[in-house]
Amino acid sequence: MNPAQRQAWIREALDMAFQALASWPELRDKLVYKGGRVLALRLGGEQRASYDLDANLLLAFAIKHPDRNEQAEMLRDLFTQAIQAHAETQDPVRYELVDVRVKHRPRADHPLGWNAFEVVVKLRDFMNEGVQGLPNIEFDVAAPEELGTHAVAPLGVGGDTVFAYTLERIAGEKMRAFLSSLPSYRHKVKKPGDAVRAKDLYDVTKILGVHPIGEVDFWKAAAEEFHLACASRYIDCTGIGTFAEDIDVTRSTYETDATLPKDIVFDAAWHAIEDIVRFWEAQRVFPLRFPLPNGNSGQPGRP
Numbered sequence: 358m359n360p361a362q363r364q365a366w367i368r369e370a371l372d373m374a375f376q377a378l379a380s381w382p383e384l385r386d387k388l389v390y391k392g393g394r395v396l397a398l399r400l401g402g403e404q405r406a407s408y409d410l411d412a413n414l415l416l417a418f419a420i421k422h423p424d425r426n427e428q429a430e431m432l433r434d435l436f437t438q439a440i441q442a443h444a445e446t447q448d449p450v451r452y453e454l455v456d457v458r459v460k461h462r463p464r465a466d467h468p469l470g471w472n473a474f475e476v477v478v479k480l481r482d483f484m485n486e487g488v489q490g491l492p493n494i495e496f497d498v499a500a501p502e503e504l505g506t507h508a509v510a511p512l513g514v515g516g517d518t519v520f521a522y523t524l525e526r527i528a529g530e531k532m533r534a535f536l537s538s539l540p541s542y543r544h545k546v547k548k549p550g551d552a553v554r555a556k557d558l559y560d561v562t563k564i565l566g567v568h569p570i571g572e573v574d575f576w577k578a579a580a581e582e583f584h585l586a587c588a589s590r591y592i593d594c595t596g597i598g599t600f601a602e603d604i605d606v607t608r609s610t611y612e613t614d615a616t617l618p619k620d621i622v623f624d625a626a627w628h629a630i631e632d633i634v635r636f637w638e639a640q641r642v643f644p645l646r647f648p649l650p651n652g653n654s655g656q657p658g659r660p
Contacts, residue, residue: 363492367408370480370494373452375410376515377443384435387418388498389509391522391530396560398512399524400567405559405618409495415520416501425472429459432498436476444480453481467500469546469591469650474498502589507578525575528564529582531557532633536592539602545649546591553603555611562621562629570632579633580642591647597634 358366375394378384392411397404414428422428437457444452456479466472476496485491504526512521522530536542538554568575587594594600604627611623637643 358488358491364406364408366482366485367492367494368406370452370482371408371410373443373447374440374478374494374496376517377440378410378436379514379517379519380443381435381439384439385519387415387431387435388412389415389504389520389522390512391527392497393556393560395512395521396524396527396563398514398521399527400563404563405556406616409497411497411499413499414501416503419501425461425466429461429474432474432476433457433459436478436496440478449483451483453483455479455481471500471590473500503585505578505581505585508582508585524564524568525578526582526586528561528568528576528579528633529584530586531561531564532579532583532630533586533590533592535561536587536594536599537590539599541599541602542592545593553607553610555607555614556617558607558611558623558626558630559617559621561633562626565629565633570636576633576636577640580637580640583637584642584645587645588647591649592645593647594643594645596638596643597631600630600634 371394375390378388390410390412392409393405393407394410397407419428422431436459437454440452440457441454444450444454458477458479460475460477462473462475474497476498478494478496480491480494482488482491507523508526509520510523511518535554535557537548538552540551542548543550570576586592608623608627611617611626
């Protein structure tokens with residue numbers, strides 16, 4: 358497979374797996390779906406391709422089953438059952454489930470409780486029998502987060518229904534996710550790496566294209582979700598100055614990211630961020646400061 362064929366195969370396999378998970382009733386009270394694939398379904402039409410599937414554990418499930426190893430075992434069993442059952446009912450049968458592995462991320466308990474899982478699924482594809490080294494497909498399952506009243510709504514997936522993030526929550530979380538990739542926050546929580554999440558700027562701009570800033574109720578709800586998302590990860594923000602940290606690096610990362618479509622240039626994406634932050638400033642969303650549990654950073658966050 359060349360790179361384009363590989364990417365297309367991953368997208369097709371993920372579509373099948375998402376439909377499988379959506380059809381499995383035992384998963385509906387355990388996961389809420391989010392990320393690029395949910396964003397594309399919410400927006401409709403042609404959207405940026407996504408090469409994994411993102412979800413969060415639901416808080417009620419995590420409270421009922423607090424042991425991390427038990428959570429991993431349940432996820433492995435349920436993913437196996439769902440994908441296997443769905444694949445076997447296809448006509449003609451294309452995929453066969455080979456293996457499901459659930460990896461702890463991080464390996465040891467996270468000091469702030471942000472324990473997550475990476476679910477890696479290996480498939481056999483009867484339409485590509487002669488192809489060596491088919492890629493695995495991956496699912497990121499994050500720790501529960503506090504969700505606002507506008508955060509979750511039903512979403513149709515292949516004739517079934519799942520609970521998934523709304524566009525309001527996705528907008529707030531993507532603004533939060535971008536901030537989490539900047540140097541100040543990485544230094545605050547001692548987070549390694551230096552990759553700026555430029556794709557979040559693109560995705561937020563797509564949402565703004567569907568819900569202009571004049572839709573006051575939408576962006577007020579997104580602000581509420583942004584606040585909750587920042588609070589859950591202790592992310593501080595004073596306003597546009599925080600977003601503009603190392604903006605030259607952000608611009609370079611955005612403009613050289615081969616996975617981003619070319620329909621939105623960086624200046625347009627940055628203007629979209631400025632418009633949203635300016636609206637939130639008028640709503641007195643900022644400043645946000647959330648001290649780490651040891652009490653050595655910042656002041657309490659604004660309500």
